[in-house]
Amino acid sequence: MAAKKGGIRFGSYYPVDSFVHRLDPRAKILAMLAFMVGIFMVNKFSVFAVVYLAGFVMLKTARIPLSKALRSVRGLVILLLFTSLINMFFTPGEQVLWEAGLLRLTVEGLERSGLMLLRLVALVSFSGLLTFTTTPIELSDALESLLSPLRRFGVPVHEFAMMMTIALRFIPVLLEEADKIVKAQRSRGGDFRSGSLRRRLNSIIAVVVPLLYNALKRADDLAIAMEARAYVGGEGRVSLRELRWRAMDTLALAVMLIFAVCLCVSHF
């Protein structure tokens, strides 16, 4: 009745059903790591063609529109431009095409910047294979599972995972509260954008302080509520959510590992 729209509130999860979506998130994380390492090792244009082909095929399998994957590259345009220019003009090389003072455009330079560009674009756009197909909760569960051997060394893996899930749960709550606070202070004349620097700073404080204070109070209340429901830490705790590793996860990971190894080998 009075409900607002819920759903995944942040992160780039793209809610469709696909083979990739259904894979165990741990397999996806490991596979993505392997893929990234492989991409780093590629130093030939021809191999990049294979990488891109493989990437597109995977995106297609994951039913992710290409436009979405490419959109994530948009944010990096400046960085990409910068690195390619640096690489183009400052790489030492033999076959000089153009020269002006310190700037020297060589074939090697072009080659190097081209490879760098392809590498960065590949890394960013294909990382979507993980982030578009896995919810933040799944990622948190997967990390908790993968890192659990560290518990033996005293690393508070469970606690980190619990922090993650609670933080995710409270994001919309905090966003809404921040909005209310900003509005409350604005109605008292608080403005971030105009007025003297001192006034503007004061306006920022007027939002940050209540936000922090209330967040801490929430944490306090929540801790008591968790205690009241028998929370005593990670010992003896069984999670409702289960990650089930299946044959297709082994298969997918194996295929990716082989592919990554091939990419590494192609370097030499």
Next chain:
Amino acid sequence: MTLRLQNVCCRYGGEGPLEVTAVENISLEISRGELVGLVGHTGSGKSTLAQLICGLIAADSGDIWLEDLCLTPLKKRQRPKAIDLAQRVGMVFQYPEHQLFAETVAQELAYGPENLGWTPEEISEATQRLLKRLGLPPELLTVSPYQLSGGEKRKVALASVLIMQPPLLVLDEPFVGLDAVARQEFLQLLLAWQKENNSTIICISHDIDLLASFCQRLLVLNRGRLKLDAPIRQAFNEVELLEECGVRLPTARQATLAFQAAGWQLPTEALTLAEAAEAIKAAQTKAGEQIGG
């Protein structure tokens, strides 16, 4: 202070948790000094309307005029600044915790006026006056707002808005969580201040009995539309409409209607329990005479 809305629509305000309930085609005019109640079921757009009036969110279409200030200019650049708004309208939110931030109560009260460019002398004078009127001891000025009791916090939050003497005051559920005594006290402070300044008050509340006790006019929203805009006594005559909109009748009205349904003859215009009691007693005498013979 005239508040004028003409065909105001606001459909989308944000994503997910920041989503704004839509309002459609709202037109109304409120004059200086009026006491207006704004009611409607949760999700009917009350908060949206309140925020539109205070200039905190922008309308998609239509005109909003706060006296001489236009809140809906054609060019985004010409949108009113926070200071222009703060001079004309003050908003009191549900929980003081969304507002209190300063190191001392004095600084808290000074925040608004400082933004408006008042001199320290003006601020100090206004602070003293307001403290007295709200019954807060002057020692409170050096205390941190976070150390105050719940009731004191609310008073300080209210004071920090009232100090700017806004001609229009909008309150969004100011009575939630207050016990009976605190509620009455808060209301009396509010009304006393209003009388002194002849300010306009728009109050959102789901406590219909409370609204019935002081509002002169009632606005009823349902699913983003303004379904009823009438002087308060008449407003409660629209029994079916109010039921449709999920708005309860004040107890006094329910009572007189109940007695009428039971066969007694009495006017059903009561707003407060006292009025209802009088009407019922009068009807009782009549009914008694009828039985007697």
Next chain:
Amino acid sequence: MFRLENLVYEYAGGRRALDGVSLQVPKGQWLAVLGANGSGKSTLARHLNGLLQPTAGRVLVAGRPLEEYTDIQQLRRLVGIVFQNPDNQIVGNSVEEDVAFGLENLGLPRPEMRRRIGEALQMVGLAGREKVDPAALSGGQKQRLAIAGALAMQPQALLLDEATSMLDPVGVAEVLEVLRRLHRQGLTIVMITHNMSEVLFCDQAVVLADGRVQLPPQPPMELFARTAELARWHIELPPVTQLGLLLGVEGCLSLPQLVEAMKSKTATVQR
């Protein structure tokens, strides 16, 4: 179910939130604890499930003193609690996850967890909403979710610490309806509130002020009739009862009751 003997609770500075409270709550009773803000009612509630330990006096839950509950999880399982702020007690990212929280802490097997979750959601009227994000729920729904979370632990008693004070009238009605259902099933309910209108469905109500019991537990009808005392302890009567008083009828709980009372009064006068 609960037994308090001269319960005293002192804050660090020496101030007493509870100053010798003695109270008994039989199994299956729905008790309302009334009092103005600062009367000590919340502090009292938190002793009932061991969130607070008394400075002096005894607290017995299900016949055993608090100290005997060495495994605190046992006590938590026995007595559930729902707090005032709907958001600050919801931990899960979905409805079913939140209900599961307590069960996960108890380390129950998954099929058992699922079964209990289903039952709890059914009981509060949220069945079918397992995957919903709590941020999309209304205030009343959130509190019902919190109740489900407590019910999944299969408690013998439920404490509600001003659980309705942040809700709109619709939300309050939803929560009260769930409580009535639970009450019929024999759950002991202790409800802290300052809203008298909620007290109508309770078996008994007690009034606290200044950390002490000022009016012993009694049925709401009787309590409502003690006008002078209630006024003294700043307990506001429901509007209908107030109207009744203006008309010379004491302890009136509903409009039909008032109409009847007035009618018979008139008839009596004429005779």
